[in-house]
Amino acid sequence: MSSSAEEDEYEYDYSDEEVGDDDSGMDWNPSAIASENPNAAPTMMYVHQKKGIRILPANELLPEMKRRLKDVTEILDISPAAAAVLLRAHNWSKEQLCEVFYADSEKILKKCGVNHRCNPKLPPKSSDDNCPICYDEMKVGTKMAMPCGHEFCLDCWHDFCVNAIKQEGPSCVYSTCPDASCTECLTEVEVETACPDYLQKFQTFQLRNFVQSNTLTRWCPGIGCERIACAPNASAMEQEGNVAHCDGCCTSFCLICGEEPHAPSGCKDLALWNEKCRNESETANWILANTKSCPKCASRIEKNQGCNHITCQRCKHDFCWICLQEWSTHGANTGGYYKCNKYDSGNSDTADQSDAAKAKRELDRYLHYYKRFHAHSEAQTFAKKQLNETENRMVRLQESSENAKWSDVEFLKTANEQLVECRRVLKYTYVYAYYLNSSAKMQKERFENHQEMLEKFTENLSELSEKPLDQMDRTEVVNTTRVVDRFMKNILQCVDEGMDIHL
């Protein structure tokens, strides 16, 4: 690709002067940068004008990558290939790189494998002119060396590069000279000469590395999706709760960790939780067999809807799927106290301080949260499935009543979307609660109250929206949807504020 072709290809209006101006301000004022985000480039220059998180096709990030390469090439007076290697080793942050470079340039050049590239020496005139890899004689014009001077025949260079790109995938960008003791880094210059067919692939891996090591960008985790979420800066990212919505494959994800949006739980807690769930999965699976017995008549029941209010088909007993207690102690309309979300360690004997008893208590505590996390996760899947079928239901509902307009049945879709979101938030409230410091009693109580309310009304909405169409009460569904939305926002706000108090 020539540089003139690039400029034509991308429709961004960034001119060199503009970039230069803006940059000089950033470059020579490192303290201002450090306050924002010390480990990453503070801003994505060309998405600056657009506010908020954007989703871009992968190749649209090339100009940003090239911009940084160009900057470093000029500032440090090195070749673009060396600049790429150096930037890669420093999270693609010019500021980070310059800092260590000016402290000890020789050390950093050696460490990153570009010492010879930046201080070239001529290949030694060796008497033995056989390729050290295939032992064939090398003639002038059929051999090549990186700036380190280790010569190999072009055929062997070709095989070496192709092998690295094919076998090592994205990490092929870290390949070094074929010579065993040499640490000089392979770059696109050699790939271009040795195997031009693979140059584009190598460059794609380079871009991938750029996206991965940049804290403001992330590949969409959607299967087969080649788009990238991109935030202009750290504060804009935070403003949107670090959540990106891919318009290509409709996946929503956390820009920081790549998981499903997980508020109110933080990325670290979620990672801990996922790790814990992987380790404990066998125990939990055993306990969470897909079916449960009716607490009254013991017939096996499989839950195939989202609502946790179960009515046994055989004995008509109403109970809660999660705790198997009578539903009358949970129901919203009975005014009963819903206390399915709290972990009550009261019944277990806390006096027993043996390791076995402690382990048992810890497992019980984990299972309490995991069961509820899992139940909401399942319910979320159901709600998503139901959402896919909603359109059919809407059509039938419209046909069933006279003079009904499409807008009269849209409430069903809104309710369903609300349900999916609430289940997701509820799911992560249990991750949050599991890691909530038990000494923060007030905060915990307040949080559990909110959680309880959200859970209660979510169950309510779930039940209402799953009703057969002839029993559908539009006003009730619309109202409950609105109420649930409020509770969901409340709990997220409560966590935000709670964290502020904590700090």
Add this chain to the structure above:
Amino acid sequence: MSTSARRRLLRDFKRLQNDPPSGVTGAPMDTNIMLWQAVIFGPDDTPWEGGTFKLVLEFTEDYPNKAPQVRFLTKMFHPNIYNDGQICLDILQNQWSPIYDISAILTSIQSLLCDPNPASPANSEASRLYNENRREYNRRVREIVEQSWQDDA
């Protein structure tokens, strides 16, 4: 069929015959140049002295850009050798370079025998004894050396 891997293996063989390194031998199977058998002799003046240790090397068409799979056939007792004979050695994994050849592989393994790397244990018992009870470790090695003669019979 002559591929670059096979050509290179033939040349490795020729080099091994013309310039044999001390203490190791190796040759391809009669029927398959991609499969080699080798013998490493225990270095003199070490507990390994006198041992004859058989190995098998499996190459792919990616050789020499990719290291072969190397495995001991003889039962071993060594901190960096697994029970099934697999070897934990950097040049056979991430430190591989296409300029290494078969004699380089075999001599590296030979020097690994007397110079184990306790930081990456593949046999925890051997590793523990090597660090804590060298006398017992040496005795176990001598046992392995004697066993290696019986394998030959």
